[in-house]
Amino acid sequence: MTEPLLEAEDLTVQYRTSNGLLTAVSDASFTIEEGQYFGLVGESGCGKSTIIKAILGGLDDNGRITSGKIKYRGEEIQDLSDEERNRELRWKEISWIPQGSMSSLDPLQRIDEQAIEIARTHTDLSKEEIRERIERMFDIVGLQKSRVSDYPHQFSGGMQQRALIALALFLKPAVIVADEPTTALDVIMQDQVFKYLDEIKEDHDTSMVLVTHDISVVFESCDKMAIMHAGQVAEVGSVVELFDNPRHPYSILLQEAFPDVRYPDRDLGIIEGNPPQNMGNVDYCTFVDRCPWAVDECRKNSPPLESTSSSTSTEPHLASCLRKEEELKVDRANERSLRGDVS
Ligand SMILES: Nc1ncnc2c1ncn2[C@@H]1O[C@H](COP(=O)(O)OP(=O)(O)OP(=O)(O)O)[C@@H](O)[C@H]1O
Ligand code: SF4
Ligand SMILES: [Mg+2]
Known part of the structure; x- marks a missing residue:
């Protein structure tokens, strides 16, 4: 190779x-x-x-x-x-x-x-x-x-x-x-x-x-992209994959915050909260205070940037989220705050 x-x-x-x-x-x-x-x-x-x-x-x-x-x-x-x-x-x-x-x-x-x-x-x-x-x-x-x-x-x-x-x-x-x-x-x-x-x-x-x-x-x-949050790579992969199949909650919310041709009349949401500063070797997910899908486990572990199941041999798709394989959906009924439920 x-x-x-x-x-x-x-x-x-x-x-x-x-x-x-x-x-x-x-x-x-x-x-x-x-x-x-x-x-x-x-x-x-x-x-x-x-x-x-x-x-x-x-x-x-x-x-x-x-x-x-x-x-x-x-x-x-x-x-x-x-x-x-x-x-x-x-x-x-x-x-x-x-x-x-x-x-x-x-x-x-x-x-x-x-x-x-x-x-x-x-x-x-x-x-x-x-x-x-x-x-x-x-x-x-x-x-x-x-x-x-x-x-x-x-x-x-x-x-x-x-x-x-x-x-x-x-x-x-x-x-x-x-x-x-x-x-x-x-x-x-x-x-x-x-x-x-x-x-x-x-x-x-x-x-x-x-x-x-x-x-x-x-x-x-672009062909490929990395999304960063608080000094870390939250997700990286082909643009098509990250657009169609985002795996990190920050990517999902970020995408929701921009206009989408598929939903032209939709209100734009905002991502609430601020990232933590000065994180060195932390043992929790740095997105935890902003994440609608956070669970207790997210405060006990720092999720590594790992391959998702949609990786291919030619284009790896990685995300640093404990729940990266779950279908996390934004609750459209409550879009402005972008708080979501797991479907
Ligand atoms: N010379 C510096 N001394 C101390 N802290 C710095 C210095 N340069 C950047 N930082 C801090 O490092 C962090 C990352 O800054 P950086 O400039 O890389 O961000 P960025 O993603 O490029 O932001 P922007 O979109 O505003 O350009 C910030 O917290 C910033 O305050
Ligand atoms: S690890 Fe937990 S808090 Fe962090 S992004 Fe994933 S679900 Fe949200
Ligand atoms: Mg900059």
Whole structure:
């Protein structure tokens, strides 16, 4: 069997804070295959950006991977130095569009100069080819071509992020990791970017990791997804499986909270309560206080992320819930609160 393209294995990340250690990501595991579009979803603060930063070596100074592995094409990359990571992975292999990416552009260099420097390090493209590519990317993200020679400070915040998206994509990298890119792009531009991705995917089998709190974007555009809650992976599997057959209560409720073409007149519910903070090695389910289907057992055990019966050999479907094999149904008569009964 071929190695997955990108793999997180039991990844735990902690931040040092004035209140002690905060475990932002706990034992997270998932794999992304070549050519796959992978969506990482969950509410604000659940650890999405932390996982991405850990994978890409961009954790804040007070953050640290305390256990687990990250593999790219089978090779462990969690211990690479910044220099090795920049030389071997950044831009051409894994390109990263960070959340709120304004600080990622070099303020002292014009955008086209930055493009030339990146391309010269990683490819043998001519200056004309580089310019042509970056101009085309400017067009795709909705910036005027004539502005490729501007300095970052000449752009607004949103435009800077678009310029960064252009830089992240112009070398046609193997994986694009985009953390909430849609905040910078309106719907038309998102469409153009996705069309461009489809185009480069045809030649390059490009993969994407799309981080968002909007599950409907993932349902529309990804092949596989992980749903995170309180720093843990609640459920992971193909988008079709998680849409049609969600096994973790959080996934069921999250899906209910978004509009569904099948029930256009339905009121949207909300997921009550907040996730617990600062959980390290806990011995209970972190969703227990929000879960309509919680039983006593859920307070005594931390459910591991395990295969569900709908896993196939090619696409595992895993969930971390003690009741993952039961048919848990939302009570539609009482939809606004999304409290449910077991059918
Ligand atoms: N540098 C830091 N120092 C201390 N705590 C941090 C730091 N960065 C993130 N955190 C904490 O780690 C947790 C996860 O944060 P993270 O940014 O990964 O969440 P997120 O899922 O990306 O949220 P959002 O959707 O709002 O971007 C949060 O509790 C956050 O407060
Ligand atoms: S383990 Fe229990 S509390 Fe946790 S999600 Fe499953 S049913 Fe709910
Ligand atoms: Mg984030």
